[in-house]
Amino acid sequence: MSPANQPQLKLAYMPGNPMPCRWLSALTPLQYRTGHLAAYLTELVSALRHGLGASRVMIGQRSQTEGYHFIMSPELVPGATQNLERWSTLTQDILTQKMSGTGLYTIQPHLAVAYCGVPLQTVGQGILLALRPAIEPFRAEDQQVLTLMAAQATMAIQYENCSQSTLPRLGHPSQLVQDKLLTVNQQLTQKLDQYRVELQAVSARLQMESIAHSSLEQRFRKIIEGSNDAIFVIDPAQDQILEANPRAAQLLNYSHQELLNSTKISQVHPDEMPKLVEFTNTVFRNGQGWTDELTCLTKTHHKLAAEISAAPIEFEGRQCILAMVRDINERKKLDMERERAEARANRALSHLAEVGELASMIVHEIRNPLTTVLMGLTSFKKLELDSRFEARLAIALEEAERLKRLLNEILLFSKHQTLNSKPLELNKWSADLLASIQSHPSVADRIIKFSANPISTIVSADSDKLKQVFINLITNACEAVTPGETVTWEITHPSKADYLTASINNKGKPISPAILEKITTPFFTTKTNGSGLGLAIVKRIVAAHNGQLTITSDSTAGTTVTVRLPLLKPGKTNG
16 A cells, blocks of 8 residues: 555544644644554654653553563653663553552652553553653543543554554455455544544633633732742752742842852752751642741842742642742841840839839838828917918928828829729719719819710729729819810710720810820829829729720810720620
8 A cells, every 4th residue: 555545543633623732732743654653652652741741651562471561752851760660560550450540659768650541452451651740640631631542542553453464464465455454444433533522522621721721820920920929949859940030039139040040049048958958858748838947148148037938849840849938037127126125124014013112112101200290280270370380381281281192193103003893884974973073173163064975885994993084184174274164074985886985175275295295104294283193193094994095185176185995895794
């Protein structure tokens, strides 16, 4: 038969339905011609290796005397050891159903490969076998493609066997031989038509997957290139950086070309390679890993503390590491500064506690003789004194009382604010408090306009401590305005808030910003006879209730002091 009339086995393909998948484009041109079986099978396994992204694809056939003979695709690493015994064992286990058609196969301790094997329906035992790294197992779609190609290979082998068994015996292609070959060709063509239908269904699905994969890959690359973290693909075994995003080049002060072409991993981690190797081994073993114990050396020899998240990935046929690297130098500095600040704060609190204890001791030591002095001065009021001595006695009593109040405030300020909290309905409690302080000299001749919240509002509070807060704030507001003017006291509950506010406003002279920022500082006062502890104590009591004290003042709205208190949560009965 002339070459033009020789039967051809060509991959099923629909011209009107182009298939962009890489394995289809590689397999489509393949065709078998009589007498060129080895070349056809070699092209088939090579194209399949490329299309499936496999490390190796091989066709194995068993002879009666020499075991399995393999036609293999070129290895990704030229000159690699040919593990024919291992592949023969794997082939035999698959064909005898000791192992399934797909899975993982251990070729040496701690090293496994993914495999997919499909038997050849030939006279002798045979197999089409694909291998790739264990981190990317074969899927059902891969096995279906391999099955279709195994059918193609089977038909070629059967056709070749038929030709070889007939031609030598007859000496030349007689009409009988040609008729027999045509009959075989027709049978094979029918099988090919069946596989064509299956292949078209597979190709349509793969085409959709290819489009989705392309879109996903574009989005993924945008994320990689726009990431604020440096991203590397590294091959630890070869000490190579295979890929890096723009942030990686910026972080290490190299160009992208320098990172990929002339920079080794050992240059980035010159003193930590054993630790890095241990980390990457952990990543390969566990499928992921994280560390903040490695540093990166930049091109300018500056060391960066780094936080690294990593996972294994197959890249260009290699088992590699995808690493996300973040510069944590600033964070570590902030952590150190925070630790130093906390240490200073603890020392200050310790000193403050000591000062508080000392203040309490001094107050107690002064209060006892002061009480005696007050008793003596009070007894002098019973005596008949001339006007000069009466004036001096009045001044002495007034100062002694002021000193007594100051000592009490110092003692109150130095103590820890321990609360005896109970549920408190703030509307009624505030109205009762207002009635009780109406006779206070600072309040008596001022108008206090009280507005309760329309709905009952309950807080968890220490009634006595809270009374100190509002007596201080109301008297301060009244002292800031002239007799006959109005002070407003309003309780509100903002919509859906878990707190309520009590606001006290006066229209007196506004407080300057310079004074306003210091007004709650202990011992700061603008009053002639003030101690400077009133608002400082108020602030501490409010804070002890998990509340917040704010003071605003301007010429339009006047001065407003706002106390925010958390509402009592349902189901709670005390603070």
